[in-house]
Amino acid sequence: MDDYTLPFWIYLGVLTVFVGGAMKKILASHLSTRLWAFCLPAVLLLALLGFACCIYSAVRSSPPPATLPAHGKAVFITGCDSGFGNAAAKRLDTLGFEVFATVLDLSGDGAKELQRTCSPNLTLLQVDITQPQQVQQALLDTKAKLGLKGLWGLVNNAGVCVNFGDAELSLMSNYRGCMEVNFFGTLTVTKNFLPLLRQSKGRIVTISSPAGDQPFPCLAAYGASKAALNLFINTLRHELEPWGVRVSTILPSSYKTGQSSNHAYWEQQHKNLLQSLPPGLLEEYGEDYVTETKELFQSHACQANTDLSPVVNTIVQALLSPQPQARYFAGPGVGLMYFIHSYCPFSISNRFLQKLFVKKKLMPQALRKQSSFDLNLSLHNNNNNEEKLKR
Incomplete structure:
Protein backbone atom coordinates (compact mmCIF):
# COMPACT_ATOMS: atom_id res chain seq x y z
CA MET A 1 0.00 0.00 0.00
CA ASP A 2 1.60 3.28 -1.10
CA ASP A 3 2.09 6.46 0.89
CA TYR A 4 -0.88 8.21 -0.72
CA THR A 5 -3.50 5.55 -0.12
CA LEU A 6 -2.66 4.78 3.50
CA PRO A 7 -3.92 8.03 5.07
CA PHE A 8 -7.23 7.71 3.17
CA TRP A 9 -7.82 4.21 4.57
CA ILE A 10 -6.89 5.37 8.06
CA TYR A 11 -9.35 8.24 7.76
CA LEU A 12 -12.09 5.86 6.61
CA GLY A 13 -11.33 3.43 9.44
CA VAL A 14 -11.47 6.14 12.12
CA LEU A 15 -14.72 7.45 10.68
CA THR A 16 -16.22 3.94 10.61
CA VAL A 17 -15.34 3.28 14.25
CA PHE A 18 -16.74 6.65 15.30
CA VAL A 19 -20.02 6.32 13.41
CA GLY A 20 -20.38 2.66 14.39
CA GLY A 21 -19.92 3.48 18.08
CA ALA A 22 -22.42 6.31 17.87
CA MET A 23 -25.01 4.10 16.14
CA LYS A 24 -24.58 1.38 18.78
CA LYS A 25 -25.35 3.85 21.55
CA ILE A 26 -28.31 5.28 19.67
CA LEU A 27 -29.86 1.87 19.02
CA ALA A 28 -29.45 0.95 22.68
CA SER A 29 -31.24 4.09 23.88
CA HIS A 30 -34.97 4.84 24.06
CA LEU A 31 -34.49 7.62 21.53
CA SER A 32 -33.42 5.22 18.79
CA THR A 33 -36.66 5.52 16.77
CA ARG A 34 -36.46 9.28 16.40
CA LEU A 35 -32.69 9.47 16.05
CA TRP A 36 -32.53 6.72 13.45
CA ALA A 37 -34.11 8.98 10.84
CA PHE A 38 -31.68 11.71 11.80
CA CYS A 39 -28.60 9.47 11.52
CA LEU A 40 -29.63 7.60 8.38
CA PRO A 41 -28.02 10.21 6.09
CA ALA A 42 -24.72 9.78 7.96
CA VAL A 43 -24.85 6.00 7.41
CA LEU A 44 -25.55 6.49 3.72
CA LEU A 45 -22.72 9.00 3.49
CA LEU A 46 -20.35 6.47 5.08
CA ALA A 47 -21.42 3.82 2.58
CA LEU A 48 -20.87 6.28 -0.28
CA LEU A 49 -17.44 7.12 1.11
CA GLY A 50 -16.52 3.44 1.25
CA PHE A 51 -17.62 3.00 -2.37
CA ALA A 52 -15.54 6.00 -3.41
CA CYS A 53 -12.59 4.53 -1.53
CA CYS A 54 -12.86 1.28 -3.48
CA ILE A 55 -12.89 3.18 -6.76
CA TYR A 56 -9.94 5.29 -5.64
CA SER A 57 -7.96 2.20 -4.67
CA ALA A 58 -8.72 0.52 -7.99
CA VAL A 59 -7.55 3.60 -9.90
CA ARG A 60 -4.34 3.82 -7.87
CA SER A 61 -3.56 0.14 -8.42
CA SER A 62 -4.14 0.33 -12.18
CA PRO A 63 -1.06 0.36 -14.44
CA PRO A 64 0.47 3.83 -14.73
CA PRO A 65 0.11 5.63 -18.06
CA ALA A 66 2.99 5.53 -20.48
CA THR A 67 5.63 8.14 -19.71
CA LEU A 68 6.98 10.70 -22.15
CA PRO A 69 10.28 9.90 -23.89
CA ALA A 70 13.36 11.32 -22.22
CA HIS A 71 15.58 11.33 -25.31
CA GLY A 72 16.16 14.81 -26.68
CA LYS A 73 14.85 16.64 -23.61
CA PHE A 357 11.18 15.32 15.38
CA VAL A 358 12.97 16.75 18.41
CA LYS A 359 12.14 14.91 21.63
CA LYS A 360 13.58 17.36 24.13
CA LYS A 361 13.84 16.34 27.78
CA LEU A 362 15.38 19.48 29.24
CA MET A 363 13.47 22.68 29.86
CA PRO A 364 15.22 26.06 29.52
CA GLN A 365 17.31 26.79 32.59
CA ALA A 366 15.20 29.77 33.69
CA LEU A 367 12.06 27.62 33.67
CA ARG A 368 13.83 24.90 35.64
CA LYS A 369 14.82 27.43 38.28
CA GLN A 370 11.27 28.77 38.39
CA SER A 371 9.87 25.25 38.78
CA SER A 372 12.33 24.53 41.58
CA PHE A 373 11.41 27.80 43.32
CA ASP A 374 7.68 27.05 43.01
CA LEU A 375 8.23 23.55 44.41
CA ASN A 376 10.21 24.84 47.39
CA LEU A 377 7.60 27.50 48.05
CA SER A 378 4.85 24.90 47.96
CA LEU A 379 6.73 22.64 50.41
CA HIS A 380 7.35 25.61 52.72
CA ASN A 381 3.65 26.53 52.72
CA ASN A 382 2.66 22.93 53.43
CA ASN A 383 5.06 22.78 56.38
CA ASN A 384 3.61 26.01 57.80
CA ASN A 385 0.07 24.67 57.46
CA GLU A 386 1.03 21.46 59.26
CA GLU A 387 2.58 23.44 62.14
CA LYS A 388 -0.56 25.54 62.49
CA LEU A 389 -2.71 22.41 62.64
CA LYS A 390 -0.49 20.94 65.38
CA ARG A 391 -0.93 24.08 67.50
Whole structure:
Protein backbone atom coordinates (compact mmCIF):
# COMPACT_ATOMS: atom_id res chain seq x y z
CA MET A 1 0.00 0.00 0.00
CA ASP A 2 1.60 3.28 -1.10
CA ASP A 3 2.09 6.46 0.89
CA TYR A 4 -0.88 8.21 -0.72
CA THR A 5 -3.50 5.55 -0.12
CA LEU A 6 -2.66 4.78 3.50
CA PRO A 7 -3.92 8.03 5.07
CA PHE A 8 -7.23 7.71 3.17
CA TRP A 9 -7.82 4.21 4.57
CA ILE A 10 -6.89 5.37 8.06
CA TYR A 11 -9.35 8.24 7.76
CA LEU A 12 -12.09 5.86 6.61
CA GLY A 13 -11.33 3.43 9.44
CA VAL A 14 -11.47 6.14 12.12
CA LEU A 15 -14.72 7.45 10.68
CA THR A 16 -16.22 3.94 10.61
CA VAL A 17 -15.34 3.28 14.25
CA PHE A 18 -16.74 6.65 15.30
CA VAL A 19 -20.02 6.32 13.41
CA GLY A 20 -20.38 2.66 14.39
CA GLY A 21 -19.92 3.48 18.08
CA ALA A 22 -22.42 6.31 17.87
CA MET A 23 -25.01 4.10 16.14
CA LYS A 24 -24.58 1.38 18.78
CA LYS A 25 -25.35 3.85 21.55
CA ILE A 26 -28.31 5.28 19.67
CA LEU A 27 -29.86 1.87 19.02
CA ALA A 28 -29.45 0.95 22.68
CA SER A 29 -31.24 4.09 23.88
CA HIS A 30 -34.97 4.84 24.06
CA LEU A 31 -34.49 7.62 21.53
CA SER A 32 -33.42 5.22 18.79
CA THR A 33 -36.66 5.52 16.77
CA ARG A 34 -36.46 9.28 16.40
CA LEU A 35 -32.69 9.47 16.05
CA TRP A 36 -32.53 6.72 13.45
CA ALA A 37 -34.11 8.98 10.84
CA PHE A 38 -31.68 11.71 11.80
CA CYS A 39 -28.60 9.47 11.52
CA LEU A 40 -29.63 7.60 8.38
CA PRO A 41 -28.02 10.21 6.09
CA ALA A 42 -24.72 9.78 7.96
CA VAL A 43 -24.85 6.00 7.41
CA LEU A 44 -25.55 6.49 3.72
CA LEU A 45 -22.72 9.00 3.49
CA LEU A 46 -20.35 6.47 5.08
CA ALA A 47 -21.42 3.82 2.58
CA LEU A 48 -20.87 6.28 -0.28
CA LEU A 49 -17.44 7.12 1.11
CA GLY A 50 -16.52 3.44 1.25
CA PHE A 51 -17.62 3.00 -2.37
CA ALA A 52 -15.54 6.00 -3.41
CA CYS A 53 -12.59 4.53 -1.53
CA CYS A 54 -12.86 1.28 -3.48
CA ILE A 55 -12.89 3.18 -6.76
CA TYR A 56 -9.94 5.29 -5.64
CA SER A 57 -7.96 2.20 -4.67
CA ALA A 58 -8.72 0.52 -7.99
CA VAL A 59 -7.55 3.60 -9.90
CA ARG A 60 -4.34 3.82 -7.87
CA SER A 61 -3.56 0.14 -8.42
CA SER A 62 -4.14 0.33 -12.18
CA PRO A 63 -1.06 0.36 -14.44
CA PRO A 64 0.47 3.83 -14.73
CA PRO A 65 0.11 5.63 -18.06
CA ALA A 66 2.99 5.53 -20.48
CA THR A 67 5.63 8.14 -19.71
CA LEU A 68 6.98 10.70 -22.15
CA PRO A 69 10.28 9.90 -23.89
CA ALA A 70 13.36 11.32 -22.22
CA HIS A 71 15.58 11.33 -25.31
CA GLY A 72 16.16 14.81 -26.68
CA LYS A 73 14.85 16.64 -23.61
CA ALA A 74 17.11 19.04 -21.72
CA VAL A 75 16.97 19.53 -17.94
CA PHE A 76 18.70 22.11 -15.74
CA ILE A 77 19.34 20.97 -12.12
CA THR A 78 20.69 23.06 -9.27
CA GLY A 79 22.69 21.81 -6.29
CA CYS A 80 24.37 18.71 -7.78
CA ASP A 81 27.45 18.58 -5.54
CA SER A 82 25.76 15.91 -3.42
CA GLY A 83 22.42 14.54 -2.26
CA PHE A 84 19.27 14.59 -4.37
CA GLY A 85 20.79 16.75 -7.11
CA ASN A 86 23.82 14.55 -7.63
CA ALA A 87 21.74 11.36 -7.69
CA ALA A 88 19.10 12.89 -9.97
CA ALA A 89 21.70 14.18 -12.44
CA LYS A 90 23.15 10.68 -12.80
CA ARG A 91 19.71 9.07 -13.19
CA LEU A 92 18.49 11.61 -15.76
CA ASP A 93 21.73 11.23 -17.74
CA THR A 94 21.23 7.44 -17.77
CA LEU A 95 17.66 7.90 -19.09
CA GLY A 96 18.90 9.96 -22.05
CA PHE A 97 18.26 13.53 -20.91
CA GLU A 98 20.65 16.31 -21.83
CA VAL A 99 21.55 17.42 -18.30
CA PHE A 100 22.89 20.79 -17.15
CA ALA A 101 24.05 20.26 -13.58
CA THR A 102 25.16 23.13 -11.36
CA VAL A 103 27.73 22.68 -8.61
CA LEU A 104 29.33 25.08 -6.16
CA ASP A 105 32.79 23.65 -6.81
CA LEU A 106 33.90 22.21 -10.15
CA SER A 107 36.92 20.65 -8.44
CA GLY A 108 34.85 19.06 -5.64
CA ASP A 109 34.22 15.36 -5.17
CA GLY A 110 30.61 15.57 -6.38
CA ALA A 111 31.55 17.30 -9.63
CA LYS A 112 34.40 14.85 -10.28
CA GLU A 113 32.06 11.92 -9.71
CA LEU A 114 29.57 13.28 -12.25
CA GLN A 115 32.36 13.84 -14.79
CA ARG A 116 33.62 10.30 -14.24
CA THR A 117 30.31 8.42 -14.31
CA CYS A 118 28.08 10.38 -16.70
CA SER A 119 27.92 10.67 -20.45
CA PRO A 120 29.13 13.64 -22.57
CA ASN A 121 25.48 14.81 -22.60
CA LEU A 122 25.94 16.12 -19.05
CA THR A 123 27.29 19.65 -18.72
CA LEU A 124 28.70 20.87 -15.41
CA LEU A 125 28.26 24.53 -14.51
CA GLN A 126 29.74 26.24 -11.46
CA VAL A 127 26.89 28.31 -10.04
CA ASP A 128 26.11 29.87 -6.69
CA ILE A 129 22.39 30.56 -7.02
CA THR A 130 22.63 33.47 -4.55
CA GLN A 131 24.79 35.31 -7.13
CA PRO A 132 22.57 36.71 -9.94
CA GLN A 133 25.56 37.22 -12.27
CA GLN A 134 26.47 33.53 -12.05
CA VAL A 135 22.85 32.51 -12.71
CA GLN A 136 22.71 34.77 -15.77
CA GLN A 137 25.99 33.34 -17.07
CA ALA A 138 24.63 29.81 -16.59
CA LEU A 139 21.58 30.82 -18.63
CA LEU A 140 23.79 32.13 -21.45
CA ASP A 141 25.89 28.94 -21.42
CA THR A 142 22.78 26.77 -21.46
CA LYS A 143 21.17 28.70 -24.33
CA ALA A 144 24.40 28.57 -26.33
CA LYS A 145 24.53 24.78 -26.07
CA LEU A 146 20.80 24.25 -26.63
CA GLY A 147 20.65 26.40 -29.74
CA LEU A 148 17.06 26.73 -30.93
CA LYS A 149 15.89 23.89 -28.71
CA GLY A 150 13.98 24.88 -25.59
CA LEU A 151 14.57 23.69 -22.03
CA TRP A 152 12.18 20.93 -21.01
CA GLY A 153 12.76 20.86 -17.27
CA LEU A 154 14.05 22.94 -14.39
CA VAL A 155 14.73 21.05 -11.17
CA ASN A 156 15.10 23.48 -8.26
CA ASN A 157 17.04 21.31 -5.84
CA ALA A 158 19.68 23.56 -4.24
CA GLY A 159 18.90 24.34 -0.61
CA VAL A 160 20.44 24.67 2.85
CA CYS A 161 19.45 24.14 6.45
CA VAL A 162 21.94 26.18 8.45
CA ASN A 163 20.15 26.44 11.77
CA PHE A 164 19.21 24.27 14.70
CA GLY A 165 17.62 25.49 17.88
CA ASP A 166 14.68 27.50 19.16
CA ALA A 167 13.56 30.46 17.07
CA GLU A 168 14.83 32.91 19.69
CA LEU A 169 18.24 31.25 19.72
CA SER A 170 18.62 31.09 15.94
CA LEU A 171 20.99 33.75 14.62
CA MET A 172 19.74 36.40 12.20
CA SER A 173 22.50 35.29 9.81
CA ASN A 174 20.85 31.84 9.74
CA TYR A 175 17.46 33.32 8.86
CA ARG A 176 19.01 35.39 6.09
CA GLY A 177 21.17 32.50 4.87
CA CYS A 178 18.19 30.18 4.49
CA MET A 179 16.13 32.83 2.72
CA GLU A 180 18.99 33.75 0.35
CA VAL A 181 19.45 30.18 -0.87
CA ASN A 182 16.09 28.46 -0.44
CA PHE A 183 13.87 31.34 -1.54
CA PHE A 184 15.72 34.17 -3.31
CA GLY A 185 18.21 31.86 -5.01
CA THR A 186 15.47 29.58 -6.34
CA LEU A 187 13.43 32.63 -7.33
CA THR A 188 16.38 34.03 -9.32
CA VAL A 189 16.98 30.76 -11.17
CA THR A 190 13.29 30.25 -11.95
CA LYS A 191 12.72 33.78 -13.29
CA ASN A 192 15.82 33.61 -15.50
CA PHE A 193 14.98 30.24 -17.03
CA LEU A 194 11.23 30.74 -17.45
CA PRO A 195 11.44 32.01 -21.08
CA LEU A 196 13.11 28.74 -22.12
CA LEU A 197 10.50 26.70 -20.25
CA ARG A 198 7.59 28.60 -21.77
CA GLN A 199 9.10 28.05 -25.21
CA SER A 200 9.04 24.28 -24.75
CA LYS A 201 5.90 24.11 -22.55
CA GLY A 202 8.08 22.27 -20.09
CA ARG A 203 8.22 21.44 -16.39
CA ILE A 204 9.34 23.07 -13.14
CA VAL A 205 10.08 20.60 -10.33
CA THR A 206 10.98 22.05 -6.93
CA ILE A 207 12.36 20.13 -3.95
CA SER A 208 10.78 21.70 -0.89
CA SER A 209 10.11 20.38 2.62
CA PRO A 210 7.20 19.58 4.97
CA ALA A 211 8.86 22.13 7.29
CA GLY A 212 7.46 24.79 4.95
CA ASP A 213 3.90 23.71 5.74
CA GLN A 214 4.16 22.50 9.33
CA PRO A 215 5.79 24.11 12.40
CA PHE A 216 8.63 21.71 13.17
CA PRO A 217 10.28 22.66 16.48
CA CYS A 218 13.78 24.16 16.16
CA LEU A 219 13.50 24.71 12.38
CA ALA A 220 12.09 28.24 12.28
CA ALA A 221 14.68 29.71 9.87
CA TYR A 222 14.60 26.76 7.46
CA GLY A 223 10.82 26.36 7.67
CA ALA A 224 10.16 30.06 7.03
CA SER A 225 12.28 29.99 3.88
CA LYS A 226 10.51 26.87 2.61
CA ALA A 227 7.10 28.36 3.42
CA ALA A 228 7.96 31.37 1.24
CA LEU A 229 9.17 28.99 -1.48
CA ASN A 230 5.99 26.89 -1.33
CA LEU A 231 3.75 29.92 -1.73
CA PHE A 232 5.80 31.22 -4.65
CA ILE A 233 5.75 27.85 -6.44
CA ASN A 234 2.00 27.37 -5.87
CA THR A 235 1.32 30.84 -7.25
CA LEU A 236 3.56 30.13 -10.23
CA ARG A 237 1.66 26.91 -10.90
CA HIS A 238 -1.59 28.84 -11.44
CA GLU A 239 0.03 31.59 -13.50
CA LEU A 240 1.92 29.25 -15.86
CA GLU A 241 -1.01 26.96 -16.59
CA PRO A 242 -2.12 29.02 -19.64
CA TRP A 243 1.42 28.78 -21.00
CA GLY A 244 1.36 24.98 -20.80
CA VAL A 245 4.16 24.83 -18.20
CA ARG A 246 3.47 22.26 -15.49
CA VAL A 247 4.74 23.00 -11.97
CA SER A 248 5.28 20.36 -9.27
CA THR A 249 6.53 20.41 -5.68
CA ILE A 250 8.26 17.42 -4.08
CA LEU A 251 8.07 17.01 -0.30
CA PRO A 252 10.64 14.46 0.90
CA SER A 253 10.79 12.71 4.23
CA SER A 254 14.05 12.64 6.23
CA TYR A 255 17.12 11.72 4.15
CA LYS A 256 20.84 11.80 4.78
CA THR A 257 22.11 14.52 2.46
CA GLY A 258 24.73 17.28 2.42
CA GLN A 259 26.34 18.00 5.79
CA SER A 260 23.67 16.19 7.81
CA SER A 261 25.94 13.24 8.68
CA ASN A 262 29.09 15.34 9.20
CA HIS A 263 29.91 15.28 12.92
CA ALA A 264 32.44 18.12 12.60
CA TYR A 265 29.79 20.29 10.92
CA TRP A 266 27.39 19.96 13.85
CA GLU A 267 30.16 20.65 16.35
CA GLN A 268 31.18 23.80 14.49
CA GLN A 269 27.57 25.00 14.26
CA HIS A 270 27.16 24.41 17.99
CA LYS A 271 30.38 26.28 18.79
CA ASN A 272 29.40 29.24 16.60
CA LEU A 273 26.00 29.45 18.26
CA LEU A 274 27.40 29.43 21.81
CA GLN A 275 29.91 32.14 20.89
CA SER A 276 27.31 34.34 19.18
CA LEU A 277 24.46 34.25 21.71
CA PRO A 278 24.15 37.17 24.17
CA PRO A 279 25.32 36.00 27.62
CA GLY A 280 21.98 36.81 29.25
CA LEU A 281 20.01 34.81 26.70
CA LEU A 282 22.39 31.86 26.94
CA GLU A 283 22.02 31.91 30.74
CA GLU A 284 18.22 31.84 30.52
CA TYR A 285 18.19 28.84 28.19
CA GLY A 286 21.31 27.14 29.54
CA GLU A 287 24.28 25.72 27.67
CA ASP A 288 23.11 22.19 28.44
CA TYR A 289 19.77 22.99 26.74
CA VAL A 290 21.56 24.13 23.57
CA THR A 291 23.86 21.10 23.67
CA GLU A 292 20.93 18.72 23.99
CA THR A 293 19.35 20.24 20.88
CA LYS A 294 22.57 19.75 18.92
CA GLU A 295 22.78 16.12 20.03
CA LEU A 296 19.15 15.51 19.07
CA PHE A 297 19.76 16.92 15.59
CA GLN A 298 22.85 14.74 15.21
CA SER A 299 20.90 11.66 16.29
CA HIS A 300 18.04 12.47 13.90
CA ALA A 301 20.51 12.96 11.04
CA CYS A 302 22.23 9.63 11.76
CA GLN A 303 18.88 7.80 11.60
CA ALA A 304 17.85 9.44 8.32
CA ASN A 305 17.32 7.32 5.21
CA THR A 306 20.38 6.85 3.01
CA ASP A 307 18.41 5.54 0.01
CA LEU A 308 17.62 8.62 -2.10
CA SER A 309 15.79 6.66 -4.81
CA PRO A 310 12.23 7.61 -3.72
CA VAL A 311 13.02 11.29 -4.30
CA VAL A 312 14.95 10.64 -7.52
CA ASN A 313 12.11 8.45 -8.85
CA THR A 314 9.64 11.21 -8.05
CA ILE A 315 11.74 13.79 -9.92
CA VAL A 316 11.72 11.53 -12.98
CA GLN A 317 7.97 11.02 -12.64
CA ALA A 318 7.29 14.75 -12.40
CA LEU A 319 9.40 15.39 -15.51
CA LEU A 320 8.02 12.59 -17.69
CA SER A 321 4.44 11.99 -16.56
CA PRO A 322 1.86 13.15 -19.14
CA GLN A 323 -0.18 14.55 -16.22
CA PRO A 324 2.24 15.45 -13.42
CA GLN A 325 0.84 16.09 -9.97
CA ALA A 326 1.04 19.46 -8.28
CA ARG A 327 2.45 17.86 -5.13
CA TYR A 328 4.39 14.67 -4.53
CA PHE A 329 5.14 12.98 -1.19
CA ALA A 330 8.54 11.26 -1.46
CA GLY A 331 9.42 8.77 1.23
CA PRO A 332 7.68 6.83 3.99
CA GLY A 333 5.42 8.60 6.44
CA VAL A 334 5.03 11.95 4.66
CA GLY A 335 1.45 11.24 3.55
CA LEU A 336 0.47 10.15 7.06
CA MET A 337 2.07 13.27 8.53
CA TYR A 338 0.07 15.51 6.19
CA PHE A 339 -3.10 13.55 6.98
CA ILE A 340 -2.63 14.21 10.71
CA HIS A 341 -1.81 17.85 10.01
CA SER A 342 -4.87 18.33 7.80
CA TYR A 343 -7.59 16.31 9.56
CA CYS A 344 -6.69 15.92 13.22
CA PRO A 345 -7.26 18.58 15.91
CA PHE A 346 -4.44 21.07 16.31
CA SER A 347 -3.48 19.72 19.73
CA ILE A 348 -2.91 16.24 18.26
CA SER A 349 -0.94 17.39 15.20
CA ASN A 350 1.16 19.72 17.36
CA ARG A 351 2.05 16.94 19.80
CA PHE A 352 2.76 14.60 16.89
CA LEU A 353 5.38 17.00 15.50
CA GLN A 354 6.99 17.40 18.91
CA LYS A 355 7.26 13.65 19.39
CA LEU A 356 8.26 12.95 15.80
CA PHE A 357 11.18 15.32 15.38
CA VAL A 358 12.97 16.75 18.41
CA LYS A 359 12.14 14.91 21.63
CA LYS A 360 13.58 17.36 24.13
CA LYS A 361 13.84 16.34 27.78
CA LEU A 362 15.38 19.48 29.24
CA MET A 363 13.47 22.68 29.86
CA PRO A 364 15.22 26.06 29.52
CA GLN A 365 17.31 26.79 32.59
CA ALA A 366 15.20 29.77 33.69
CA LEU A 367 12.06 27.62 33.67
CA ARG A 368 13.83 24.90 35.64
CA LYS A 369 14.82 27.43 38.28
CA GLN A 370 11.27 28.77 38.39
CA SER A 371 9.87 25.25 38.78
CA SER A 372 12.33 24.53 41.58
CA PHE A 373 11.41 27.80 43.32
CA ASP A 374 7.68 27.05 43.01
CA LEU A 375 8.23 23.55 44.41
CA ASN A 376 10.21 24.84 47.39
CA LEU A 377 7.60 27.50 48.05
CA SER A 378 4.85 24.90 47.96
CA LEU A 379 6.73 22.64 50.41
CA HIS A 380 7.35 25.61 52.72
CA ASN A 381 3.65 26.53 52.72
CA ASN A 382 2.66 22.93 53.43
CA ASN A 383 5.06 22.78 56.38
CA ASN A 384 3.61 26.01 57.80
CA ASN A 385 0.07 24.67 57.46
CA GLU A 386 1.03 21.46 59.26
CA GLU A 387 2.58 23.44 62.14
CA LYS A 388 -0.56 25.54 62.49
CA LEU A 389 -2.71 22.41 62.64
CA LYS A 390 -0.49 20.94 65.38
CA ARG A 391 -0.93 24.08 67.50
